[in-house]
Amino acid sequence: MLFVRPARLSDLDAIAHMARTAQPVLHSLPHDRAALEARIALSEDSFRAQVDFPGEEFYLFVLEDSATGRLVGTSSIVAAAGYSEPFYAFRNDALIHASRELHVNRKIHALTMSHELTGKSRLAGFYIEPALRGDAAAHLMSRARMMYIAMNRRRFTPEVFSLLLGVTDDAGVSPFWEAVGRKFFGRDFKDIEMVSGGRSRTFIAEVMPAYPLYVPLLPEAAQRVLGEPDPSALLAYEIHLEEGFETDRYVDIFDAGPVMTAQMDRTSSVEGNESRTVRESAGAAPGAKYLVASQHGGEFRCALATLPEAAQAPGRAGHGVHAPAAAPLDAATRAALNVQDGEAVRCAPLYRHNEDDSMEQSTGEAQ
Structure with missing residues (x-):
């Protein structure tokens, strides 16, 4: 199970390896180890800080494989570019x-x-291991940032931008x-x-x-x-279009x-965003791919799950009163998100359009 979480100082070795090997170069991740350590520390401080408006905060995310604990990707948000x-x-x-x-x-x-x-918020530093490029994991690594922004609007500007490799x-x-x-x-x-x-x-x-x-x-x-965009950035380009950039x-x-x-x-992460209640599930049910995010205990987590589509989601009440739809999640997904049955999560469709069409556009491209 792959999930996105904030980077920690204990991730320094893995992030340093990604910073050295990433092509193109990640501006947000310096090669110098001491500078990189300071960058991760700034991210930790930014996530903990009480923020009413964007400033010099920097948010660094990693993509972790819950089965092995290995980090396979990274991305970031600059709260205010050129602060x-x-x-x-x-x-x-x-x-x-x-x-x-x-x-x-x-x-x-x-x-x-x-x-x-x-002064505008910027998405930066997107990197994912080559073996995972072209897969839904790349969408997760990139768009989890937008889920975080959608759940923490005061930390960021109303307009967001991203600079792609030429x-x-x-x-x-x-x-x-x-x-x-x-x-x-x-x-x-x-x-x-x-x-x-x-x-x-x-x-x-x-x-x-x-x-x-x-x-x-x-x-x-x-x-x-x-x-x-450079051919190596076409997947990132498609992901941004899917989000609404x-x-x-x-x-x-x-x-x-x-x-x-x-x-x-x-954006998709705001227009399609809704609160759902976690329900235990033994396995995947029919439905569509969703980004599912939590902030249990203040720590952000995001993963992919197959959920009933919004119009068909169980748990709706009648007579003009709407109860939160259910989010049936298996044990691995609940563990990755650090949530339990009955807790609330935020959900947004992974694809605006038909999933198969979106994956056809992305398969075989590189970032």
């Missing part, structure tokens, strides 16, 4: 160049450096970086990626162009990858990868 320094991205703009004398009126696509995403070749070379970033930094993409601090470093504003970049003047290879008017300032945004009130 200490602005978060930079390129904004897609359309500039009008017109001449009445020449009868010319042209709309030109341009990229302008922006820090408008600063197109790179097998050697890790980004066409957009070669056309733009290298001209200003004079260094390899991977070198700057390691020190960028998740796009929140002062040197970005100091070195990158302050004036708009006219897209038609860029090499064709760089224009083609604007806002395109959309590609917005921003692209990454280094590799031009898509920035996806979502209004929390319009």
Whole structure:
């Protein structure tokens, strides 16, 4: 049974291994062991803190196999991107160049450096073992974060965004970086990626162009990858779409990868979220896949379970009064969620659309 929980300092060795081996590099997990330990400690403090509005909190989650205790994935939430320094991205703009004398009126696509995403909550650091990629486990690892946000709205902003990896070749070379970033930094993409601090470093504003970049003047290879996810990020892209994210008017300032945004009130984790009462069950019953989350004793847990669909869920009362639907969970799932019969859990459908269609889109893709 796979389930998601907050990271602990006792997970340091396993998380350090994932930080070293993750491709692409996880900005939220430094390779330096002491820095990583401090990052996990910050996460523990953030989960424990009484928070009325988002600030410098950082929430790190791990995906654990309850049968072995082994960690097989990680993901995180930054409560307010660029809390200490602005978060930079390129904004897609359309500039009008017109001449009445020449009868010319042209709309030109341009990229302008922006820090408008600063202060918004950000999903980051998604990594899952290659053997589990393309499986529902990847959806669990990624979307458990949204369940946590849905259950703790005051800790986060009403709008959430996620930055996906842009197109790179097998050697890790980004066409957009070669056309733009290298001209200003004079260094390899991977070198700057390691020190960028998740796009929140002062040197970005100091070195990158302050004036708009006219897209038609860029090499064709760089224009083609604007806002395109790397093939290795297609699964993450599909998962975000399933949740309700959309590609917005921003692209990454280094590799031009898509920035996806979502209004929390319009996401699957909020629109489909409902409270259910745990009921003991010997095994899986007919139904649909659900994200099931608990905060028993203050610790968040999230797992997948097959539950009766909301419209058919037992436990509804008549005469306009609605009792919580039942969540029949087997012993392994109850143990993973640390809940017992009669306790409340929060549930949201794993897929907005037909499950088989969603899995067909994701199978064989990598993140």
